[in-house]
Amino acid sequence: MKNKAPIKSPGVNILAINSGSSSIKFSVYRLNGHLERILDGNVDRIGLKDTRLDYNNLATEKQGNLRLDLSDHKSVANFLIGWLEEQLDFSMISGIGHRVVFGMKHTEPEIITQKLLDELHRIIPYDSDHLPEEIELIHVFRQRYPNLKQVACFDTAFHSKMPRVAKLLPIPRRFDTLGIQRYGFHGLSYAYLMAELGRVAGKKVAQGRVVLAHLGSGASMVAVHKGKSMDTSMGFTPAGGLMMGTRSGDLDPGVAWFMMKSENLSPKQFNTLINHESGLLGISETSSDMQDLLESQTTDIRAAEAVELFCYQVKKWIGAFAAVLGGLDTLVFSGGMGENAPEIRSRICEELGFLGIEIDEKRNKTNAPVISTDKGITAVRVIHTDEEWMIAKTVSQMLTLTKD
Structure with a gap:
């Protein structure tokens, strides 16, 4: 109108x-x-x-x-x-x-x-x-x-200062000239989350050992120490790492080769398969939307397995990143699922008590800013991300720097 x-x-x-x-x-x-x-x-x-x-x-x-x-x-x-x-x-x-x-x-x-x-x-x-x-x-x-x-x-800029060992891929060095490495994505979201973590919890907390989980239709995670990306789940492309709404996440290269050969797929067809037909949609065969799957998981084993696999993978990455960081001080959930799906957060955090993670289910069910118990060693937070705000903030800074 x-x-x-x-x-x-x-x-x-x-x-x-x-x-x-x-x-x-x-x-x-x-x-x-x-x-x-x-x-x-x-x-x-x-x-x-x-x-x-x-x-x-x-x-x-x-x-x-x-x-x-x-x-x-x-x-x-x-x-x-x-x-x-x-x-x-x-x-x-x-x-x-x-x-x-x-x-x-x-x-x-x-x-x-x-x-x-x-x-x-x-x-x-x-x-x-x-x-x-x-x-x-x-x-x-x-x-x-x-x-x-x-x-x-x-979006890749946030991860540009990752340690070289985190960027390296175990392929012949001749591919270095092509720029094949781990880049990482969701950087604008992570930059915002770190700024917001510093605002709500203090600079000391933001300088600690932090794992950020951006869990939406696209999903990734990052290990951060002293405000710097140390490692991240996505790799050379946004299709790597965690399974997502329609993306496969990490795959054994042999699986990729076998799938292309068995169905005579062209590179373009394979790209469509792993980016648009896999992940939650591929496992459930019904939906890429986690809310749909949560509603149908009690009557559809495919939906139940999709939810289970997603939570299992996020849990594994938390453990891996805790190892990279030498411990964990703060875990932050964000993105559509991370901010609005209490059951997913709860299932991810099950059995992570060895990392000092203990969820207060009453807080969790209301999507409270802090969902860990008061006695939990590791703080677990829910922070709404805002990539557009981060873009606008960046533009405002650039306009000031380039003022005629």
């Missing part, structure tokens, strides 16, 4: 874009001493018949949704620009930030230039599931607003 008077928000306003393979999340923030969200939304199921926009205009207190007959990121981006122009005075936007999943050698946020875009085009083969759509979005906004500064915020 068209607003008669678009929002006029004085001061610095920033648009944060968080693009996925089938969705685009966005938020507009006003910078007035602190970042205040004034508009947000999500275009989901891009490329499918039921694509829709859900939005919340906090300035006008209007919420709603729109069905969209649009088939790709470019058409959605063009629609989104027009829709945003109806919601607010776009001349008040000072900068746009984009989440870029794969950064390779780019370890800091960067003002987007043609040189950077050319480099991102070059590395598309390393992340063909995300980079093409992300680049397309950047192009659309650059064409409409060529003088507006845009910033690339790289």
